[in-house]
Amino acid sequence: MITGKNYIGSQLKAAGTKIYKTINPQLNIENPWSFIEATPEEINEAVALANDAFKIYKNYPAQKKADFLNAIAEEILALGDELLEVYCSESGYPKGRAEGERGRTIFQLRTFANMLTEGSWLEATIDTSIPDRLPLPKDDLRKMLVPLGPVVVFGSSNFPFAFSTAGGDTASALAAGCPVIVKSHSMHIGTGEMVASAVIKAAKKNNIPEGVFSNLIGSGVTLGTSLVKHPLVKAVGFTGSINGGRALFDLASQRPEPIPVFAEMGSINPVVILPDALEKNSKKWAAAYAGSITLGTGQFCTNPGLLLGIKGEKLNQFIDQLAEEIEKIAPSCMLHPSIKADFNNGKEKIQSQNGVSTVAEYKGEIAPNYAPQTILTVDGKTFLENPALSHEVFGPFSIIVQCKNNEELLTIINKLDGQLTGTIIAEPMELSNYNAVVDALQNRVGRLIFNGVPTGVEVCASMIHGGPYPASSDSRFTAVGIHAVKRWVRPFSYQNWPDELLPSALQNKNPLNITRTVNDIITNKPI
Template sequence: MQRQCWTGIDPSLGLWTTGKSRSGKENTLSTTTDARLSGRMFVGAERVAGDGPEVRSVDPRTGQALDPAYHHGGAGDVDRACALAEEAFEPYRATDPERRARFLERIAGNIDAITAELVERAGLESGLPEARLTGEVGRTTGQLRLFAGVLREGSWQGVRVDTALPDRTPLPRPDIRQRMVPLGPVAVFGASNFPLAFSVAGGDTASALAAGCPVVVKAHNAHLGTSELVAGAIADAVAAEGLPQGVFSLLVGDGPGLGQTLVADPRIQAVGFTGSRGGGLALVEVAARRPRPIPVYAEMSSINPVVLLPGALAARGRELGAAFVGSLTLGAGQFCTNPGLVVAVEGEGLDAFTAAAADAVGADAGATMLTPGIARSYQSATEEVGGHSGVTELARGAAAEAAAAGHALLLAVDGATFTADPALQTEMFGAASLIIRCRDFDEVLRVLRSLEGQLTATVHAEPGADDAEATRLLPVLERTAGRILFNGWPTGVEVCHAMVHGGPFPATSDARATSVGSRAIERFLRPVAYQNVPDAVRPHVLRDGNPQGVWRRVDGELTRD
């Protein structure tokens, strides 16, 4: 393959010189919406053209393949990116938290500066509307700035100090201190449905970089141009902050090939992934089979039950039905937290909800889905669930006029049928939902207990009227989901300190973690204890006098003194 040194060129210049790849393919500068796209990967600071199969993102509205062409990287590219990441690890993790905070802020600033290009290119590659993508840019830079704040606050270092007790009998107690250290280079897999906030500079990358881990991203093939633009913003920040080039690389390839090679590389120490169950489980297996296994944080599959309690249905059944379809069809239903299941006791309230929801679904004009492949998967999943003998189709919206056409769909089934067949829990990634009509509240509980792990569980309850049922629901939902929300819809995921975007298997591969919110940094850290280490040798944050002014647990008590 042909490598070309990346020179940290001014983004406004918008031009890359190109070369010829080893395989003889001409890397022409294509006439695309953004002349800064080169079709190359970032292996550290180098711009590298892959010499594997050609891959292009596709406009899901037209089905047209987009310029420029990219090419899959190979094992040599993975090796080089991992070698650079390993080389960068020690100096990068040794940077003080303030320096990493400024680095994250600079990435955010660089992304802010190309918001217009990003929104345009991401719209072309995803079919998502401008307002949504503008919001997603803000979410992405907001996450980077959140972790800058986390770094400065300092609790992420988890400092603990147990002071020496030299006079203790029968044995003196040594001085023991603890802090969190980063795991090492992290592999991140971009998601199809958030070309910005869960991709190249998304939450996984932001939290891993904050932790002190270099990152090697595998771009999602659905938005290669967006990925390249964001990678440029990061590489620019790496260079401007004088950090080692291996802190960040961006590779192009497929999951079973380059992706699995990346996860198997001995220098990679953790994996962040958002995508399909099959893709996630394949990476989990590769990671477990390594001579030295590593943690995989894969967010995979969730159908996000919504429980409608009788009081809420009686008070506002129709209103809830309409609002529900608003959440269901948002972003063509392509959210990990899309409400794919509604559970309620049958009766007038549920009938009113169902009628309103069916009206709204029937009136829905459809939407462009992210890729033709996702549209095909949606088609087959809805046919599978909708074709089940116990399932009734209540309403179907119009299909969008697009190559990747999506339509809303509302199905219904009774509780006993649902609990009898786990296939009815199949995720229909898109704007489809299944209403489960239960005979009584005990059946509602049975349905919920039969569910696989979920990212979210939603309850609509009328204050006072539904408190008894809500209280019975809570422990069941706590075992099932990472987030429980009342009287709202699950599709908004706030980026904050208390958020949990995670949940029991198969919602994620590790229910102990969240991929959104400040706690996400903990995924890439592990504790180390230091016993009687002289103050001159101790890591700075552990030294006497608390030089970084962080919260510490001293002899079991939290203090900032």
């Protein structure tokens, strides 16, 4: 079933000679399939097809795009257990995770399909003419969101389904009306090819123009660089490291025509635990925090890598309880030997810094790509003075900072880089005493959580997955939830355009029956 070839539109092609193999991290051996990297000609062909397809696909009615997205979901499900097995063999995740993530991916596709048929996402806004206005008549103006053009998607390593080939970036771009060229993530190319085959099947069944979707293979930076620099590419979605995301952002910004890059990058997702919560529920929070750190072998974007508390007996007790909870949890497998190596290096670098001590570290025997979850601690002053201590270590790792007082806590928060999330653990009564802390944290994050853990990113309209740099390259957008579509669209106005030639979303009689803003009133009535 896995051919090892690129999808250039619906065609499986492999004119190249460079071979690449993925690794089964559980078994620590190569997987059986050989993948052929895309040639420069194949890359150009995929982009040219996407550009041609855009001219047709951008004008497709909402229902047709919705049918396409729903069909992708069906075709992914139709791949059955074989897809889950390939996913597990390329990620090291257990089957339950594969099923759960497939469910999330299906849900995302269907959510964007529903968004399309519901229609208010278009932000259709109409100001009708006032011919007798003085001193000048007012023209008729009608605005809606229109797609940007071909989008390149760089999938993540840690969500081989939900943030990869047909994940959130692809689903939102296809919903927007943009063709998508996926750079298959090199750690799960087999999974990527299978999911791509589902997209292609869905495209054929729904008469979607050739080139709306391509899936390309490449192990180095050449493929990604060629795509981002290509003049016909109009936007980029990326999920991964700060270095990777920044490199793409720089390339895109330096083009003769700069294009938007939405890169969801690093985050250590600070958690602040306040004194009354330590006093009353220390053990409960220790267990919850231990679970959050180790979820998915700590490989969630929202994994809490930093805990801030006020120095004292209660915090000491919490640290002991956390160590106890952490040691109860069996280590699990990381995504790839290189990710395990990065985890070890990052962890050891921080452990070697002055003033850092290890609170808990799994010491039993573990398989080669398994990660020993690790908790360190340091005092606030040392943390403030050494920027190395706030670097993300991707995996089950967290550092507890013991602040000497509220002022030091506030100073640390104000100096933090931008983050996806910030969490406050507190008794309800004490929270209002920490307005300055909450306010400072709000300014550094995209999502603020009360008495919970940051892992677990609900797919809904109110979710923000993004935040100040470097959590993402543009905090004005989210990568999760229906508003992720806004990354790939621009507002567009028609002035005095004949009603019958307007897109149906803007016509007087409102044939799509969508919610619009007409002369500043929100309504779904016709004009």
